[in-house]
Amino acid sequence: MPATEQGTAEGDAGQVTVADVLAAQARLRRFLPPTPLHHAERFGTWLKLENLQRTGSYKVRGALNALLAGRERGDLRPVICASAGNHAQGVAWAAHRLGVQAITVMPFGAPANKIAGVSHWGATVRQHGENYDEAWAFAVALADRHGYRFLSAFDDADVIAGQGTVGLELAPHAPDVVIVPIGGGGLASGVGLALRSQGVRIVGAQVEGVDSMARVLRGDLQSIAPLPSLADGVRVRVPGFLTRRLCAALLDDVVIVREAELRETLVRLALEENLIAEGAGALALAAGRRVAGRRKFAVVSGGNIDATVLASLLNEIRPRAPRKPRRRRPETLRAPAVNLTPAPAVMPPSSPSPLHAAVPAFEETSA
Numbered sequence: 001m002p003a004t005e006q007g008t009a010e011g012d013a014g015q016v017t018v019a020d021v022l023a024a025q026a027r028l029r030r031f032l033p034p035t036p037l038h039h040a041e042r043f044g045t046w047l048k049l050e051n052l053q054r055t056g057s058y059k060v061r062g063a064l065n066a067l068l069a070g071r072e073r074g075d076l077r078p079v080i081c082a083s084a085g086n087h088a089q090g091v092a093w094a095a096h097r098l099g100v101q102a103i104t105v106m107p108f109g110a111p112a113n114k115i116a117g118v119s120h121w122g123a124t125v126r127q128h129g130e131n132y133d134e135a136w137a138f139a140v141a142l143a144d145r146h147g148y149r150f151l152s153a154f155d156d157a158d159v160i161a162g163q164g165t166v167g168l169e170l171a172p173h174a175p176d177v178v179i180v181p182i183g184g185g186g187l188a189s190g191v192g193l194a195l196r197s198q199g200v201r202i203v204g205a206q207v208e209g210v211d212s213m214a215r216v217l218r219g220d221l222q223s224i225a226p227l228p229s230l231a232d233g234v235r236v237r238v239p240g241f242l243t244r245r246l247c248a249a250l251l252d253d254v255v256i257v258r259e260a261e262l263r264e265t266l267v268r269l270a271l272e273e274n275l276i277a278e279g280a281g282a283l284a285l286a287a288g289r290r291v292a293g294r295r296k297f298a299v300v301s302g303g304n305i306d307a308t309v310l311a312s313l314l315n316e317i318r319p320r321a322p323r324k325p326r327r328r329r330p331e332t333l334r335a336p337a338v339n340l341t342p343a344p345a346v347m348p349p350s351s352p353s354p355l356h357a358a359v360p361a362f363e364e365t366s367a
Helices: 003-012 018-028 059-072 086-098 112-120 132-146 157-163 165-173 186-198 212-217 241-250 259-272 280-288 307-316
Strands: 037-040 045-049 079-082 102-106 124-127 177-181 201-207 253-257 296-300 338-342 362-366
Touching: 018 059, 018 157, 018 165, 018 186, 045 165, 045 280, 059 079, 059 086, 059 157, 059 165, 079 086, 079 132, 086 102, 086 112, 102 112, 102 132, 112 124, 157 165, 157 186, 157 241, 165 186, 165 296, 177 186, 177 280, 186 201, 186 241, 201 212, 201 280, 212 241, 212 253, 253 259, 253 280, 259 280, 259 307, 280 296
Parallel strands: 045 296, 079 102, 102 124, 177 201, 177 296, 201 253
Antiparallel strands: 037 045, 338 362
C-alpha cells in the first residue's frame, strides 16, 4: 500500500465491532447462502469452502456488505476499486445485483480468468501498472477526479464486517482453532471479531517472502516488495492500518508457509479431496500441519486459479503419500443433543404368552 493510502485508510476506514459483523450477516443473508464445510480427513482439518462462494471467493461478502451499507447511508455514487482479481470480481457481482456502476483497476499481468470474471458482470475494467500499488494509485486518482467511492480490498470497516460473516457461519460448529490466509488482513480481522470472544484461537497464514502482516506485527515497518508466489491473492506490500490494529489484538499466531508446501497442498487438495483452490485458497490448509487443535478449521478462501497454472502444477508435483491414519474417534459436526427414552413394553392383547411380548422400543425426543 503506498504511503498516501496509509493516510487515507487511517482517516476513512473508521472502527469495526462485532455488532457490525452481525449487521453484515443480516444484510447478506438474502443474497449469499452459507458456504459448505468439508472434512479433509487426511489433513485432520475441516475446510470452509469459500471457493464455492459467488464469484469463487469470500471477497464478495465484504464488497456486497459495503455497497449495501453505503446505500443505507444514502451513498449511491459509482464505486471504484483496485484489485488483482477476487475483490474486483466481488465488487462487479455486487454492483450488478444492486444496479450500481462499478469500475475496477487491475494491474497488467492479472490472471486472465479473473479479468474475464469482472467483465462478465458488467463492470468496467481498466488495466494500469505492473503491480497492485500502481493500480491503487491510478484508482484513487480516478476516484478523486470523478467523485467515485473508492472501496479498499481490506482496509474498510464495511468490508471487514462482511468478511467476518465467514466466522459467524463457523461458530455453531464449535471450532477450537480457525486458520485464515492473510494478505491485507481483512478476512483475519473479520473472523477474529466474530470468534475471538468465544475462546476460539485465530491463526493467520502467510507465505515466505509474502509476509508483510507478520513483519508489521513484529514491529518491522519496512516496506518490502513481496516475492512472486502462487498465492497471488495475498501479495500485499503493506497491510492495512485498521486491519493491523485488529490483527494485533485478535490473532494468536501467524504461521509462515514455504512456497513448496503451498504448491504441494494445492495439488493434494485437487487429487485427494477433489477440491480446486487457488494459491491463496490453499494457504490456510498448508499452515494447518503446524497448528495443533482437536477441531481445526481452515478457510479455503478462493478457487479462481488459471487452468494452465493448475495443469502445470498437476503435471510437475508428485505429493508425498500421506501417513497411515491412526485409530481415533470419527470426527463429526456438532449436532443438537438427542435423548433416547425407553418406551414401556407392550403385550399384544390377543396373546398372553410372554413369547409374544414386544421388544422394548425407543422414542427420539429433542432436548
